[in-house]
Amino acid sequence: MKILLIEDESSLSESIITYFTEEGNICETAMDYKSAMEKINIYNYDCILLDLTLPGGDGMEILRAIKKINKKDGVLIISARHALDDKLDGLNLGADDYLVKPFHLSELKARVTAIVRRKSYDGSNIITFNEIQIDTQAMSVKTGDSVLILTRKEYDLLVYFIANNSKVITKSAIAEHLWGDEIDLSDHFDFIYTHIKNLRKKLVEAGCKDYIKSMYGVGYKFENI
Template sequence: MKILVVEDEKELLKNIVDSLTKEHFVIESASDFRSASDKIGLYDYDCILLDIMLPGGNGLELLEQLKQSGKADNVIIISAKDSLDDKLKGLELGADDYLTKPFHIAELNARVKAVLRRNKQDGKNTIELANTVLDLQDRLFLVNGESVPLNRKEFDILNYFLFNKNRLVTKTALAEHVWGDNIDQADNFDFIYYQIKNLRKKLTDSNSELEIEAVYGIGYKLVEK
């Protein structure tokens, strides 16, 4: 899962990023209006934590931008302004939740997980397809009821494929989703190839009815055999 944190308070931003990283999310961040606008214009995110008061602009303007581009789902507003008007406007623009500073990081984490579950899976903690189950809360992958060990990246890749089953997933989209901002430092996509190769072997060895098909020169597609 890929999350964008838009927050100008450096210490709070660091605390949020550190905490969500420990929860195995891929995190990108922006500390001003312009950089946030650039990111939401270029990339898609599973969740956006959006501060209202930002250097160079207002977070509600970013929310309007998200709504116009059809990306307003899974937005949580975080702001020091305990204003009913701001809250109502944010919700009207499509935000899913509103959290007023100061708040406990644990509460923020819980809100993020709740929003992701509610919007992606109708409140369920698992993704079931064919003879497999992916448990998002305990980070387990089961085939015919038996646990199949996956490393962190393999789990995140399979999670992304399951959310996009039967759809073409480009190498670039997969890399940005699982590796986040650090993808810019990569010279090529060989690291994706090796992760996919290992994941394919585990699917085959466990008699999974899922298969990752390669689309030459473009990317991959997860299908049922």
């Protein structure tokens, strides 16, 4: 997929690009308002990652411009402005999602993947990973021909893992993804383990390989073996 990252903090955009390009995605960057405007006027992207505070202009204006020229690009706002109004404004203006800084790269990746999926396959929302087939519309999972019954949390976890395939995902990223960042779970990572254990067991029982690898202290990695 082709991504445009509009972000003025170079070390942050560097990390994001590294995280995204490894997969062979095309990832372009714009560091300020002017170059961002140029790029969105010339090229098409699957998803635009937009920071709201930019040198030379307001990110909201870029969003307005995108919508004005009727672009179909997905837009994900990444901002340190937790302001609820900003969030609502952004979503009302047609942004697809809003992520507050600081965020986990895995969360960003999952959200971008979801946006791109929604945008590119009209209606047929199927994620495929080897023998695993996920229908995001029906929220059902198949391995080969058999249907895999997962709980809501296990399902979310699997989608999250596949979006971040071959990446190490931290426990706190998983916790925040599954329970939201309103709940401070930093003292209770144990029951993330329970969900992962159950998911792993169900996958293996359904005939999949053991894709989930535990990285001691840090988190987990979902990887094709």
